[in-house]
Amino acid sequence: MSNSPTAQRAAVIGLGSMGAGMAGSLLGAGFQVSACDVNPEAVARFAANGGQAAANPAAAAEGADVVVCVVVNAAQTEAVLFGPGGAAETMRTGAVFVSSATMDPAIARRLAARLEETGRHYLDAPMSGGAARAATGELTFLASGTKAAFDAARPALDAMAGKLYELGDAAGQGAAFKMINQLLAGVHIAAASEAMSFAAKQGLDLRKVYEVITASAGNSWMFENRMPHVLEGDYSPKSAVDIFVKDLGIVQDMARAEKYPVPVAAAALQMFLMASGSGMGRDDDASVARLYAQVAGVTLPSPKA
Amino acid sequence: MSNSPTAQRAAVIGLGSMGAGMAGSLLGAGFQVSACDVNPEAVARFAANGGQAAANPAAAAEGADVVVCVVVNAAQTEAVLFGPGGAAETMRTGAVFVSSATMDPAIARRLAARLEETGRHYLDAPMSGGAARAATGELTFLASGTKAAFDAARPALDAMAGKLYELGDAAGQGAAFKMINQLLAGVHIAAASEAMSFAAKQGLDLRKVYEVITASAGNSWMFENRMPHVLEGDYSPKSAVDIFVKDLGIVQDMARAEKYPVPVAAAALQMFLMASGSGMGRDDDASVARLYAQVAGVTLPSPKA
Structure with missing residues (x-):
């Protein structure tokens, strides 16, 4: 045919x-x-x-x-x-x-x-x-x-x-919907990373954290999808840190142009920038958890041998 | 008996x-x-x-x-x-x-x-x-x-x-798990509010935004649960803004004591504080969306008569 x-x-x-x-x-x-x-x-x-x-x-x-x-x-x-x-x-x-x-x-x-x-x-x-x-x-x-x-x-x-x-x-409306999604997705990856390494800092069992959170009001699509990478210590890129450096950057540009404040997305972007600047830009975006761990002296799971 | x-x-x-x-x-x-x-x-x-x-x-x-x-x-x-x-x-x-x-x-x-x-x-x-x-x-x-x-x-x-x-x-481990959940839940409410009012600022159909996001990678339990309050313009308290003023405040206290940075949760807390300080402390926590709307000159849906 x-x-x-x-x-x-x-x-x-x-x-x-x-x-x-x-x-x-x-x-x-x-x-x-x-x-x-x-x-x-x-x-x-x-x-x-x-x-x-x-x-x-x-x-x-x-x-x-x-x-x-x-x-x-x-x-x-x-x-x-x-x-x-x-x-x-x-x-x-x-x-x-x-x-x-x-x-x-x-x-x-x-x-x-x-x-x-x-x-x-x-x-x-x-x-x-x-x-x-x-x-x-x-x-x-x-x-x-x-x-x-x-x-x-x-x-x-x-x-x-x-x-x-x-x-x-x-044209433009599809792009706008996509940016709303990316704002949320980026914030949720950063929040999941902040929370997961904070749990590790407190010595909690991270597999138990995953089990509890995915069944609770704190869950997000991104927490559920990305945090297994942290549990496995596998930061090979499924989706790279630099994707959200780019996409949350676009969110900032749009928001600034429209005089609309996005303090939560701005905080998340800084974490992706820190991860990228630390050399993890091409690694999986769950690497933001590694950045928190590095900064706060926390040990996350290592990859399986 | x-x-x-x-x-x-x-x-x-x-x-x-x-x-x-x-x-x-x-x-x-x-x-x-x-x-x-x-x-x-x-x-x-x-x-x-x-x-x-x-x-x-x-x-x-x-x-x-x-x-x-x-x-x-x-x-x-x-x-x-x-x-x-x-x-x-x-x-x-x-x-x-x-x-x-x-x-x-x-x-x-x-x-x-x-x-x-x-x-x-x-x-x-x-x-x-x-x-x-x-x-x-x-x-x-x-x-x-x-x-x-x-x-x-x-x-x-x-x-x-x-x-x-x-x-x-x-004792303490149950509380620690709960605080990890509250960190995420609070951030997700603030992010949902930031995104929803940003969508309104761009003139998007908010019911369509809800439909698309809840089926996409940007979804969270809180987005799905709280944003209907924004769509209905109903801020009667199911759970009040001041609950997350308290709980994200505890997250900050814990994190500071442990020398652990929580920039994303910190940004979210500021938004709950602004909402509470603006007189919405006892209103539904989706009121954070009203705060963004107020600051940025956005009109959100009104309650049904």
Whole structure:
């Protein structure tokens, strides 16, 4: 089916763990998919799985009905669209650009406006869910955009999403919802780390702490998900400290611009910055617990031999 | 059965919404229960339900096998035990004092040591669960103490508890677990409030925010439980702002004494203090969202007429 002349054509920009899974979901759903990445090995793996390798976003987007951009931040997204070899010029008129990076809503609005001037659509669609759910087409998208953008993106979203929230009729709203989630998620990781190392400081049995808290009013999704890393002493990155340095940084920028105080998120950001500055930026974000332990002379569990 | 000469005898000190429910659970399980409270109406209701009214802790504790203390804080607990008309002198030797107030573990250890010197037992047993679960005997206790203390308290705990965590062999450990929970719970309420009013500032649909966040990685037990109060504009106290002024205050005291930094909990405490200082101390703790709204010129939902 992927070689059918009537198949929809999709481009995927960025073949990291998320983008590779999403490209696979699109191939599996019968799309013709072209993709590019700065890492030639990722592109080779994609080609071996039936995708068409492209040299840059412009080449990947040529003739595509939908361009899915799976990069890290706003600057990369802007480069993918409007930089040298960017996708905006080669996307056909009426095609849709699906932007998944977490970014300031004001930037999402600006990118959308600039693309829409050229007759292409922009769907603001940050996502949640890890690489496993990307591979099985079960991501959650927090999307906003015009009806035309949703209509053009829907076949691709159907292939990639387990859950699609339609959050508004303009770019920026999806990004805003994502930032609210990131504010909470970042604070909860920092709070979980503060609490867990404080429990260790008091000599409490940390497995018992995990059992009690996950059954109590102090629980959070992040406490439940991240604190097993501390119990196992395993800080290999599932999600890195620097992700929240970035995302809580965006929260600060947004909040300052709107004259809205975020003292709790600000305190959490400082802890991620301390962890990153101490050399743990690329380690798992539960490393914030290691930072507290280091500062306060607490011993946390060591990794199993 | 409650008049059987072989029935266990229990005293309940404090007949607020929690203590009244616990006294009812004990009566229902066949205990002979005597109780006191500073509020004569609460005592009259208890007597009408088959309990024996007492003038003070000393009178209530006379001849009791177990004394359940359901007061607000460490100072009240100390007064119940060792103040004028206190229970410590009249409890029989070998009886157990079950302390449910949230307090600094160091104080729990000190009260336990002082009582144990007199030949009585002390169970450090802070609890969670509201008045509804107190009434049905389904509270959760975070308990620690000697084997003798647990043995003496077990029949009463069986009557009052849905879940009993046995967290250590000395007073203080139950209190420490409770404080870890309160640190997280307080931070999560402040973070939920910060995020929800920030979402309102950006003009997002708050019911959609609730739907998305409770299904996402940014969720917490407290977000899910408290933010409906903001959606309804209902700040009648289910649990008051001043509870977390107290409990995060204890966290600060403990942490400072142990030279352990708690920057995230400290930021959260300041928000509860601002809410309390602004006149919302006795309102629902979701009022922290109203404080953010007030400071940042945000309109939150009004109560239904």
